[in-house]
Amino acid sequence: MELFKSMDLGEEPQKKAADNAEVEKVKCLIIGSGPAGYTAAIYAARANLSPVMYEGLQPGGQLTTTTEVENFPGYPEGVTGPVMMEDLKGQAARFGTDIRFGYATAADFSGYPHKVTVDGNKVIEAETVIIATGATAKYLGLEDEQKYAGSGVSACATCDGFFYRGKDVAVVGGGDTAAEEALYLAGLCNKVYMIVRRDVLRASKVMAERVKNTPNIEVLWKHQTKGLTGDGVVEGAVLYKNKGTEEQEEVNIKIDGFFLAIGHKPNSDIFADYIDTDEVGYIQTVPGSAKTNVEGVFACGDVQDSHYRQAVTAAGSGCMAAIDAERWLSERS
Ligand code: NDP
Numbered sequence: 001m002e003l004f005k006s007m008d009l010g011e012e013p014q015k016k017a018a019d020n021a022e023v024e025k026v027k028c029l030i031i032g033s034g035p036a037g038y039t040a041a042i043y044a045a046r047a048n049l050s051p052v053m054y055e056g057l058q059p060g061g062q063l064t065t066t067t068e069v070e071n072f073p074g075y076p077e078g079v080t081g082p083v084m085m086e087d088l089k090g091q092a093a094r095f096g097t098d099i100r101f102g103y104a105t106a107a108d109f110s111g112y113p114h115k116v117t118v119d120g121n122k123v124i125e126a127e128t129v130i131i132a133t134g135a136t137a138k139y140l141g142l143e144d145e146q147k148y149a150g151s152g153v154s155a156c157a158t159c160d161g162f163f164y165r166g167k168d169v170a171v172v173g174g175g176d177t178a179a180e181e182a183l184y185l186a187g188l189c190n191k192v193y194m195i196v197r198r199d200v201l202r203a204s205k206v207m208a209e210r211v212k213n214t215p216n217i218e219v220l221w222k223h224q225t226k227g228l229t230g231d232g233v234v235e236g237a238v239l240y241k242n243k244g245t246e247e248q249e250e251v252n253i254k255i256d257g258f259f260l261a262i263g264h265k266p267n268s269d270i271f272a273d274y275i276d277t278d279e280v281g282y283i284q285t286v287p288g289s290a291k292t293n294v295e296g297v298f299a300c301g302d303v304q305d306s307h308y309r310q311a312v313t314a315a316g317s318g319c320m321a322a323i324d325a326e327r328w329l330s331e332r333s
Contacts, residue, residue: 015120034061036301037132039318045095060085152234169257290321
C-alpha cells in the first residue's frame, strides 16, 4: 500500500538548545526522511552540497508503516513500504548523504546561517535548509485503529483502495477529502459507507452533490465509530448513531476496509515563527518552486502539499528543493 510519506515532529514542545550546546556548520540540512527528504538528499549529494539529514521520529516516514506499494513508478511487481524506503535511503547514502538519527526540536531563521536545534542538545548552522517533515493523518484515537493498522485500517484511499476491489468499506469524515476518497472507492468497491458525525457534509457543494448522486455510497448521518471488529483483519465496525442523545443506538456494519479522512496535520510547528503557512499549517512555497518566504529555506513533500500527498509527488518536490537549494547557493558564491 502506498501511503503518505512523512515524519512526525509530533506534539513535542519546542526544545531550544542550551547556550553551550554543540554547534556544527553544514551546507545543506535536510529535515525528514520520507520520499521527499531522500530524493532531496540524492540530488543535493550529487550536486556536492554534502547534505546532512536528520531522519526524524519515524525514519523513512509513514511508508514504513504500510505494506505493499504498487503505484510508485519503477516497481512493476510492487514493493513493500519499508523496502522502498531502505532503497531510497541506500541511494541517498551512496552519494554521500550523512544520514543521522535525530529530530529537529527548534528552528531559528531570524539570522544567517539558519539554526536548527536537534534533539534539544545540538545546533546545526545551515547555509540551506530543506524541510521535508511531512504531514500526519489524523486518527480518531481508537485502540482498534492501532490493532488493525495495515489490516483494514488506512488513511489513504488512493493508496490502498485497490486492495478492496469489490468489497464493502467505510470512510470516516464529511470534508472534501472524505468525499473524494468515498468517490474514488465507489469506483472500486461494492459499497462505500460514509460515517459522518453531523447531519451535513463539510465538503464543498459540488463534492457533496457527487456523493449524493453515487448510488453505491451510503452516508450514515450522525454516526460515530465506537470500534472495529474482526479476526486479525477488519470485518466490521460498531457505530453510535445519535451519540450522546436519548436516541443513541449502536449500529453494526460489515466492512473490510476502514478509511480515515478526518484531515491531516502538517508537521510545521517548529518553523511557524518564520515560515509562512496557510491556516492549517501547510508551508506555502512560491508556485513552481520549493522556495519559502525565508531565503535559503526550502520545503518539499506533504508539509507543503495538502492536495496530492503521494510518495511520487513528494519525491518530485524533493528534487525541486535540492535543485533550488543548489542554485540559491551558487548564485551567492
Ligand atoms: P476538513 O477539516 O475539511 O474535514 C474534516 C472532516 O472530518 C469533517 O467532516 C469533520 O467533521 C470530520 N471530523 C473531524 N474530526 C472528526 C472526528 N474526531 N470524528 C468524526 N469526524 C471528524 O478536512 P479535509 O481533509 O477534508 O480537507 C482539508 C482541506 O483541504 C479543506 O479545506 C478542503 O476543502 C481541502 N480539500 C480540497 C479538495 C478539493 O478541492 N478537491 C480535496 C481534499 C481536500 P465536522 O464537519 O463535523 O467538523
